[in-house]
Amino acid sequence: MFDNLRRDSQRLREVKKKSFPFYVLESLLFENGYQAVVLYRLASWFKHRGIPVLGPLFARLGLFLTGVDIAPGAVIGPGLRISHGTGLVIGDGVHIGRDAILLHQVTMGAASDRSLHRMPTVGNRVFVGAGAKLLGGITVGDDVFIGVNSIVTRNIADGSKVTTTAGIDVVGPQ
Numbered sequence: 437m438f439d440n441l442r443r444d445s446q447r448l449r450e451v452k453k454k455s456f457p458f459y460v461l462e463s464l465l466f467e468n469g470y471q472a473v474v475l476y477r478l479a480s481w482f483k484h485r486g487i488p489v490l491g492p493l494f495a496r497l498g499l500f501l502t503g504v505d506i507a508p509g510a511v512i513g514p515g516l517r518i519s520h521g522t523g524l525v526i527g528d529g530v531h532i533g534r535d536a537i538l539l540h541q542v543t544m545g546a547a548s549d550r551s552l553h554r555m556p557t558v559g560n561r562v563f564v565g566a567g568a569k570l571l572g573g574i575t576v577g578d579d580v581f582i583g584v585n586s587i588v589t590r591n592i593a594d595g596s597k598v599t600t601t602a603g604i605d606v607v608g609p610q
Contacts, residue, residue, distance in 0.1 A: 437477050440514040441474065444470070444473050444474075446515070448460065451517075468501075468520075469519050472506060473516050473518055475502070476504075476506040476510070479498065482494065502521060503523060504521040506524075507527055507528035510527065514535075515534050516538070519538070519539050520539060520540040521540055525542070526542075527544060527545030527552075530545065530556055531556075531557040532558040533559045533561070534560045536561070539564065542568050542570075543569045543571070544564075544570045545570075546572065547589065554573030556570040556575075556576065557574070557576070558570065559579070560578045560579070561578055562576060562579070562580045565583045567584055568588065569587045571588070572589055574590060577595065578595070580592050580597070581598065585600055586598050
């Protein structure tokens with residue numbers, strides 16, 4: 437957990453001007469995305485160690501305080517950065533690699549209540565734009581850009597760019 441939190445905190449340097457530890461303290465106090473990441477890491481740590489109640493408690497606390505709903509059963513690699521996280525939902529069983537950037541109102545989860553066991557797997561260094569939806573048992577490769585309001589329901593190859601223009605999905609190499 438601490439290695440992941442360390443890398444999550446280091447990612448803040450991409451957008452913060454202050455030095456350590458001031459940028460971390462400022463983010464803990466005022467940035468709902470970073471607060472959500474810290475509370476998710478705690479919830480996940482308790483859940484994966486089989487400590488009852490505390491995983492869901494920290495997950496609900498995260499939702500209440502930040503507006504970000506990350507299931508403690510999601511597996512998220514180090515370096516997660518959430519920017520303006522309000523409305524973001526990551527379901528139980530979602531896998532996300534290293535150094536992901538997620539914007540507000542992103543949803544990652546099952547395509548329907550009958551397929552709750554089929555969740556997205558997202559690679560390393562993936563950017564997911566505001567309002568994007570990743571649904572079902574899909575695989576998103578490494579170094580993928582998913583644009584604003586895109587709906588992804590099929591596998592995406594490494595290095596691809598996914599955008600939605602006038603309701604038409606465009607998928608291709610960056």
